[in-house]
Amino acid sequence: MYAINIDYSRCDGCGKCAVICPRMVFIMEDGLPVLFDASNCGGCLSCAEICPHRCIEVKEW
Numbered sequence: 018m019y020a021i022n023i024d025y026s027r028c029d030g031c032g033k034c035a036v037i038c039p040r041m042v043f044i045m046e047d048g049l050p051v052l053f054d055a056s057n058c059g060g061c062l063s064c065a066e067i068c069p070h071r072c073i074e075v076k077e078w
């Protein structure tokens with residue numbers, strides 16, 4: 018299982034995290050990414066790496 022934390026104070030709503038995630042963990046809602054199904058995360062880190070503002074932290078637990 019992975020815990021995903023999004024720092025909204027730095028997020029600009031670009032949506033890149035939602036587009037790149039292969040498991041549809043995020044949906045965009047009111048211009049911001051929200052966790053749709055965090056239990057589906059496979060820990061690939063693509064979202065964290067593509068985020069231009071380093072808003073996303075993924076941790077195994």
Ligand code: SF4
Binds near residue numbers: 021042057061065
């Ligand atoms: S780590 Fe990978 S599977 Fe998990 S939310 Fe990010 S892009 Fe999706």
Ligand code: SF4
Binds near residue numbers: 023035
């Ligand atoms: S990639 Fe980063 S800045 Fe863009 S919507 Fe996702 S969390 Fe926000």
